[in-house]
Amino acid sequence: DAGVIQSPRHEVTEMGQEVTLRCKPISGHNSLFWYRQTMMRGLELLIYFNNNVPIDDSGMPEDRFSAKMPNASFSTLKIQPSEPRDSAVYFCASSRMPGQGNSYEQYFGPGTRLTVT
């Protein structure tokens, strides 16, 4: 398997522009997670999906952030409008969905480094 795929790997944009980050989870994984990493706050969960349905979006910082998962093999994280404080590395991760007392490893993509000027 190719692992979790994210695009773009780097994004530089101007304040006020719309940014869309993309993620393809590992085939067969039905949980998908979006994280953000900054020096100040470390790694934070933004939102996660089970079977394409958003379960917990309490980590989404503001209404400017939105995420979708239209099918099992694709998810987007959109920031509109972007601000300099959104500059961070955004990671997507996937895993098998927990249940029946079992839990599974999360596998991370390479991340998208976002710079908003």
Added chain:
Amino acid sequence: KQEVTQIPAALSVPEGENLVLNCSFTDSAIYNLQWFRQDPGKGLTSLLLIQSSQREQTSGRLNASLDKSSGRSTLYIAASQPGDSATYLCAPLGYSTLTFGKGTMLLVSP
């Protein structure tokens, strides 16, 4: 809310040393705990996963232990090598969500 603390924040050792990285967490109601490695500018690589029912997990020179009741985990690295230099992150898993510590930055010098 789960809080995760990793000690030390940074560690510098000569090659060949055995070392221990510590992780503590406040909420013991976890399903498992993952240890990750992150190289500069890179993503996270899963090293070990310990289920809540397990006490230890081993992979090569790495050994992770878990004491769920006391909210502690340790990662033991035997015979460290320069290639082990990276940031090591501990993350206990609630029902579906991982909570990350700030990590231990390890430098192994030749």
